[in-house]
Amino acid sequence: MSTLQAAADPDAPLCSVTLPAEWDAEAASALAQLVPGAQAVDLAATASRWVDALAQDDATARSLVWLLLLRQAAPTEPVWSCAFDRPPGFIVNLAAFVSPGEGFAAETFVAAIRLLSSVLRNAARTTADQRNGELPLPDLLTPITQTPAGPAPRTESGQPQPPMVAGDILLTNLDACLAGVGLDYDSEDGRAAACAIATLATLTAHSGTGPESLPLPPVRTVLPGLSETLRAVWRDAAVATDTPLAPVETGFSTPGPVDALLGVEACGLAPVFSLLKPDGRLAASTLDRLAARDFTTETALAAALAGETVLPLPGPNAHMAMYRALTGFIDRMPARPDPAAQPLVRKLERGMRRALPQRQGGFTQKTSIGGHRLFLRTGEYEDGTLGELALTPTRESSMVKGLMESFGEAVSIGLQYGAPLDAYVSSFAYSCFGPSGTVEGDSVATYATSMLDYTFRALSEAYLGKKLPDGPHQDNQTDPDPLLPLDFPAQEGDPAPRKRGSLRLVS
Incomplete structure (x- = not known):
């Protein structure tokens, strides 16, 4: 562990933040933001509060702590202060499930989603009476799930009443995950892999809720071994039940302190905008993409100096293409990206120059x-x-x-x-x-x-695409040049001007 001086924002006073030594200053600032105040912040003490509130046994508590220390998953911001007036949630860092040389750890990912879904359902059941942030109010004390022996609740019309949502599992750092497995964000294989990972998370979270809520698996999986894991999860999830579990919905995260605490490079499904970290070093996704292209930092620098495009940046429509590809494989999609309002090709950090191709268009x-x-x-x-x-x-x-x-x-x-x-x-x-x-x-x-x-x-x-009109014409100017004439006009009372001398020729 190490202790850093950090603040929630530049105007706030600094406080001591204790966290793992390999975590950076951004994680310390994020932890200070999650625990407001001027007092010292300790990750172990802060995490123990929400772990004790969520874990039903010691094994679950150890697993939650392990996911946090590996920066694979952390609860959403309200859970850090043990506020359960709304459904709790977890943010899952997809890039943390990629192992060097082994690819995406699909089985470990499924185990983590199952654990988090169980924790969320247990928290929803035990904290149902605290949900004063949901409407309608008469449903506050409605049990979230039914025991197998109890009858399912029904509405006034006699139809089965759908259970309340137990919580959210939000995925993040998608582009860095694709970089870890050697795929480009703006590519067909990259989008196919993203759809397979999102489907795997949704199927696992929906396990036990009935086959009607399951998304169809994608046609291509691309990643080795992922198709077998998808089929196994589908078989477990596509089982009819008379007592469905409370649903856990999947989605993508939005920028916040939890993503910074997990070391996320790009929140949710957005592409990584910079090849560099804030301190000027190469980002983890950049190193992964260089390794996938058999580049070292030295050979990549030499190729860039020679005018080659070593790492192509995502095009302006890459974010929208990924958004469209993932629709249908996730429960709740984020806001629709607008490529025209925020072109990705302009999101370059200082110090990074985008070289022109050797053969280029123009007029x-x-x-x-x-x-x-x-x-x-x-x-x-x-x-x-x-x-x-x-x-x-x-x-x-x-x-x-x-x-x-x-x-x-x-x-x-x-x-x-x-x-x-x-x-x-x-x-x-x-x-x-x-x-x-x-x-x-x-x-x-x-x-x-x-x-x-x-x-x-x-x-x-x-x-x-904007044609600007002509400006006002300045051809016929009647104002005299301020430097002319050289002689100012005579004023009343001024002495007579001195007569200029003349040139005489003397023989």
């Missing part, structure tokens, strides 16, 4: 702004997003030409490090300085207030 546009020629060239990634900009004004001075080319290179570097194009457009569109005037050669604009105005309005239409 070259020749135009004229107020009679001054400009060549605009773009470079694109495989997904069609902008990654490079080159501006070359012709027939301009060497200083103007150098500044424009340097500006284009600076914008390119920013785009490759993840800067959003719309931020550039909002900053430089309608910038006013010469040369300006009528635009010839491109229908995107008829008038531009500067070369940069034209450039970023053209990029907005090509890559953002």
